[in-house]
Structure formats: C-alpha cells, structure tokens
C-alpha cells in the first residue's frame with residue numbers, strides 16, 4: 001500500500017511506523033474486523049439468550065401474540081442480500097475503474113435503506129396488533145434483537161455514505177472501502193441467522 | 201523505501217512546536233499522555249475503592265461504630281460500599297492501570313512505533329472512560345444512593361427497585377459499566393492493530409516483549425467475551441426501566457440466564473487483568489536476574505491455551521445456583537485443567553530466576569511478591585473449582601480471600617511493579633529505593649495479615665456480604681471477632697503505608713536522580729528512547745535484530761544486548 005494512502009486513512013501524518021512495514025491486512029480493515037468480532041459476540045449473546053428462554057417455555061409462541069410477517073420479511077431479506085452482492089460488485093469495479101464503482105455502491109445503499117424502512121413499517125404494524133416490547137418475552141426478544149440489528153444497519157449505512165462521499169471526491173482508499181465492506185457484510189450476513197431464529 | 205523516512209521529518213509537516221497545556225495534556229492523542237491519563241485516573245479510583253474497603257471493614261470489626269471520615273455505615277450503605285468497591289477495583293483500577301495505562305504507554309514504545317495506529321480513537325477511548333468514571337461517582341449521590349446488589353448484579357435484586365431500593369443508582373451503575381466496556385473495546389482495537397501492523401522492521405512474532413503479547417491476548421479475550429455481557433446489560437437496563445421481563449421468572453424470563461451472560465465474561469475477565477501483570481513480571485525478572493526468559497515460546501503457547509480454556513470454565517461460579525450436577529462435573533474438569541497452564545507459567549518464572557544474578561531492586565521485589573502471593577491465590581482456587589468442595593465454600597470469606605489473593609497481586613502488586621520499573625522512562629527520574637522498599641514491606645506484610653485471617657474465618661463458615669456478624673450467634677465467637685479486628689487493623693496499617701508511595705512519587709518527580717535512557721540496562725526498545733520520550737518517541741525509528749531477553753549471552757562484553765543493536 002502506498003504511503004500516501006496510509007496517511008490519508010487516518011488524516012494523520014505521523015503514522016510513519018505503519019509505512020515501514022507492509023502489513024498483511026491494512027490497519028483499517030483489521031480494526032473493523034475486530035469491531036465485527038465484538039458485535040458478533042453481542043449478537044451471539046442475545047441469540048443464545050433467546051434460545052434458552054424459548055426452549056424453557058411451556059408454550060411457544062406465547063399465547064395471544066400476532067403471527068410474525070414471515071413472507072414479507074423473506075422478500076425484505078432478499079433485498080438485503082442483493083444489497084450485499086451489489087457492494088461486492090462495487091468492490092470489483094473499484095479495483096479496475098474507480099468511477100464505475102459509483103452506481104453499484106449507491107444501489108447497494110438504496111436497497112439497504114429500503115430494508116431498514118420496510119422493517120420500520122413492519123414494526124408499526126406489529127405494535128398496532130398489540131405486539132410490543134412488554135407484551136411477552138417473544139416481543140421483548142424480537143424488538144431487542146431486530147432493533148439491535150437495525151441500529152447496526154443504520155450505522156453501517158452511515159459508513160457507506162461516508163465512503164460514497166469520498167469516492168465522489170476521489171479520496172477513497174481501497175482499505176477504506178474494504179473496511180466499510182466488512183461492516184456491511186456483517187450486517188448482511190447476520191440477518192439470515194436472525195430471520196431463521198427469530199421469525200421462523 | 202520507507203526505512204529512510206524518519207519520524208522527525210514527517211513531524212515537520214505538523215506544527216507540533218508550541219502546544220497549549222490543553223492540547224498537550226488534556227486532549228492529546230499521544231499514546232504516552234493517554235496512558236498516563238488512564239494511570240492517574242486509575243490511581244484516583246483506587247483511592248476511592250480503598251477508602252470504601254476501609255469504611256466497610258471498620259463496620260465489620262467494630263459494628264455500629266462512627267467510622268472516622270465516613271460516619272455511620274448503614275446497612276444500605278454497606279451494600280453500596282461493597283458493591284462499588286468490587287466494581288471499582290476491577291473495572292476502574294485493574295483494567296485501566298494494567299491494560300490501558302501500560303498498554304498505551306508501552307506498546308508503541310516496545311514495538312518501535314511513533315504512536316498507536318488510531319491515535320484519535322485512542323483519545324476517544326480515554327474520554328469515554330473518564331465519562332464512565334464520572335457517571336459511576338455520580339451514582340453514589342443520587343436519591344436512594346449507589347447500587348448495592350453486588351458487583352455481579354444478579355437479578356431479580358438488580359432488576360427490581362422494590363428489592364434493591366436504588367432505582368436510579370442501579371441504572372447509573374449499569375450505564376457506567378457499559379461505557380467502561382466501550383472505552384476498553386476502542387482501546388483494545390488499537391492495541392491489537394498496533395502490535396500487529398506497526399512493529400519495527402525486523403521484529404518478528406517471537407521478538408515481541410512478553411507484556412505486549414500479554415496485553416494483545418488479553419484484549420482479544422476481552423473482545424470475545426464482553427459481547428454477551430453487553431447484551432445482558434442492555435436487557436437488564438430494559439428490565440429496570442422499560443418493564444421487560446428478560447430476567448423475571450414470573451413473566452417468562454430466567455434469572456439464571458444473567459448469571460451465564462455475566463460469568464461467560466466474568467471468568468475470562470480474570471485472565472484479562474492477570475495476563476498483563478504476568479507479562480510485566482516476565483519483563484522485570486529477566487532484567488533483574490540478567491537471564492533469558494525461560495521457554496519464551498512455551499509461555500506464549502501456554503497463554504494461548506489459557507485464553508481458549510478460560511471460555512469453558514464460567515459455570516464454576518454457579519455450582520450452587522441450581523445447574524445440572526452433570527454440567528457441574530464438566531466445569532470442574534475444565535476448571536482444574538486451567539490451573540495447569542497458570543501453574544506452569546509460575547514455574548517458568550521460577551526457572552528463569554534459577555541461577556540468575558539477582559538484584560533486589562524495588563521493582564524486582566514487587567515482581568517476586570507477585571509470584572509468591574499469586575501462587576497462594578491459585579492454589580486455593582483449586583479447592584473452589586472442585587464442585588463438591590465448593591458447595592461448602594461458596595459465598596464464604598474463603599472465596600473472598602482466594603480472589604483477593606489473585607486480584608491484589610494482579611492489580612496492586614502488579615501496578616507497583618510496573619510503575620517502579622517504568623517510572624524512570626515515564627518521568628525521566630529515578631524513584632527512591634529506600635522509600636520504595638519501606639512501602640513494599642509496609643504493603644505486602646499487612647496484605648497477608650488482612651487475608652489470612654479471612655481464610656480462617658471463611659473456613660469456619662463466615663458468609664460474604666453480611667453487614668453485622670453479631671446477628672449470627674455461631675459467627676460471633678470472640679476469636680472470630682478478634683480475627684476481624686486483626687484484618688481491619690492490618691488494613692489500616694497498609695493504607696497508611698500507601699502515603700509512602702505517594703511521597704516517593706512526588707519527591708522523585710521533583711528531586712529524583714536523573715534516569716538517563718536506560719537505567720536498568722534493559723534490552724527492549726523503550727529504553728532506547730529519551731526519558732521521557734518526546735512526541736513521536738524517536739527521531740529515527742529503531743530497527744530490531746533480536747529477541748527481547750538476550751541477557752548474559754556468553755562471549756559478549758556487556759551482559760545485555762539491546763534489540764536494536766546490529767551486533
């Protein structure tokens with residue numbers, strides 16, 4: 001990686017040490033991977049807690065709770081997967097011709113935003129039907145886990161927006177794109193697991 | 201190409217010249233300043249934690265007495281004092297001092313870098329940490345007082361304010377702990393990335409000083425274990441404030457679930473603070489016995505094994521919480537297994553000392569005391585790991601004395617070892633040896649006099665977290681009360697001797713002998729920088745040619761061989 005990229009990465013000049021080596025993994029990517037490790041354990045904690053409560057319950061789902069919108073969410077899941085795929089396309093294009101990465105990147109963000117908005121609409125409908133944080137332990141876990149995922153999705157969309165801005169200005173380093181990708185793939189990859197465990 | 205680049209030349213592009221007090225000491229991104237900020241905050245919190253121990257120990261030795269400097273300790277106060285003493289000592293003393301202060305100060309210097317990889321994240325880490333400390337301190341003063349449901353915060357006590365009587369205090373406590381975790385996660389990302397990506401040319405994996413390795417492994421363990429507890433903390437917070445019932449069995453929740461989430465983190469956490477202490481002890485004993493570390497690679501593999509194993513032992517804290525006895529067997533086995541690598545590490549250190557030319561400087565005394573005292577903690581832990589014996593010992597002062605024999609060597613002895621060793625580097629002056637030794641004996645002897653009586657009391661059935669033992673006829677025999685008074689008196693002596701350290705610290709800063717670059721004739725890279733190192737650490741960054749422990753190499757004129765010397 002050329003020095004100028006390293007320096008740009010952190011907006012700092014005095015990171016000379018970094019440029020004296022050729023790290024296997026750029027620091028920004030490694031930092032993001034570590035962050036993702038933490039968050040993966042966070043979700044692991046919530047999902048195993050959910051499984052324990054669910055397997056210990058006499059009847060599941062708890063009585064008088066509305067049915068979760070499985071079919072609609074399946075479509076939404078597909079949208080999110082597609083978004084991940086588009087980001088990968090952006091990555092491929094970025095390597096050859098930076099300008100052509102723009103469209104798939106923006107489309108990927110758009111689909112990500114659609115996912116989040118659709119999720120919000122779903123929540124409103126569920127709350128209308130009496131399915132809330134406190135209506136049952138299913139409700140508590142549903143909003144906890146899905147909400148935590150939504151929070152990550154929004155944060156990752158913010159990171160992608162920052163990346164898009166830098167791409168626009170021509171300042172985007174490939175390590176920055178890679179770090180943002182790690183974050184988004186985590187959000188995308190986490191979702192099918194949540195869908196399987198929480199919805200089905 | 202980059203080898204010719206020097207820190208100085210690149211610094212030129214920044215106007216580092218005159219920085220105001222604020223940008224130099226308060227909002228600095230320099231890893232050394234951040235490290236010292238963590239250290240001083242940790243010392244300050246340690247004084248609070250020690251003061252709390254003083255207040256509740258006085259109550260135990262002299263029930264109902266007006267404690268000088270505190271006043272009457274009410275039952276509710278007692279609970280809050282014990283809870284916050286434990287929380288502070290672990291999360292606001294052991295963690296910031298051992299992991300963050302030494303990690304920040306030493307990692308870039310020891311791997312030959314000019315700063316952390318993410319300096320601004322580093323500053324953010326400290327700021328979040330400071331905020332967490334402020335939130336915790338505020339929680340003592342809100343209505344109802346500070347949280348009193350023990351540092352383990354088991355629900356339903358912690359979840360429902362009709363039980364804990366501290367509606368606001370318990371939520372603030374939770375927020376403070378959560379913020380503290382965030383601070384260390386940010387810091388940990390920096391430690392690992394810096395140690396992996398910013399090492400000096402030539403520094404291979406086995407040339408990294410032990411303390412750097414240990415802090416890296418500790419950070420990885422912290423990151424891998426804290427997620428479930430963070431999830432638990434969010435759930436507990438919601439139970440407290442939004443009316444969910446994650447941990448309420450009446451409404452479909454499960455209180456034992458919290459215990460799993462807590463101890464899945466809680467046990468690895470013990471190793472998170474232990475490893476940095478063992479790392480700095482390794483660095484100190486090699487310097488003062490002028491010998492190579494015995495079996496460097498074995499120590500490293502041992503640490504990795506410990507790291508992995510430590511994720512499989514957590515339920516030994518729950519032997520009497522109603523878990524399946526067959527599960528208890530499994531956790532007994534894993535717990536006894538994990539004592540093997542730790543014991544091995546201690547033997548490796550003893551083997552390192554064997555046949556060395558030992559100088560008993562103050563840091564060396566602390567390092568040796570660490571080994572001796574920690575061994576007692578480790579050996580008594582074996583009793584508790586056996587689920588059968590633990591049914592009797594659980595929640596007695598035997599457990600309490602056991603974990604203080606591990607935590608005190610880690611947090612207090614480890615800190616004194618580290619600070620007396622690196623003080624010359626941090627501040628450019630030598631500490632006074634005579635005062636240092638007075639402080640050493642004045643700390644270590646009373647420490648044993650506090651906790652040996654507590655072992656005895658624990659074995660006689662004395663329970664933890666009890667406000668006044670005179671309410672229990674079979675725990676208030678005169679000899680038992682005498683032992684309590686002995687422990688408290690020893691604590692008073694020990695606390696008094698800490699002033700010797702403070703005096704030594706301030707006096708040495710002001711009047712201490714100039715240290716020079718390398719007063720201990722040590723090999724590692726930090727000793728090749730100025731004392732104290734300037735911003736950027738070196739004018740020309742070092743290159744590494746060998747491992748960190750080449751002391752007393754036959755056929756060389758000097759008995760040490762710095763890592764950066766070509767030959």
Ligand code: HEM
Pocket residue numbers: 250253256257282283285286287289290293294349350351352600604607608611612650663664665666667691
């Ligand atoms: C300064 C000397 C110290 C003394 C005299 C002391 C004494 C005590 C005593 C008597 C208790 C139990 C009170 C009770 O159960 O009613 C206690 C609890 C505890 N201490 Fe210490 N301690 C000291 C230092 C430390 C250090 C350095 C650490 C950790 C780094 C630590 C961690 C804890 C923890 C985790 C608890 C459990 C709190 C709880 O039950 O929730 N202590 N200490």
Ligand SMILES: [Cu+2]
Pocket residue numbers: 466467470513514516517
């Ligand atoms: Cu444990």
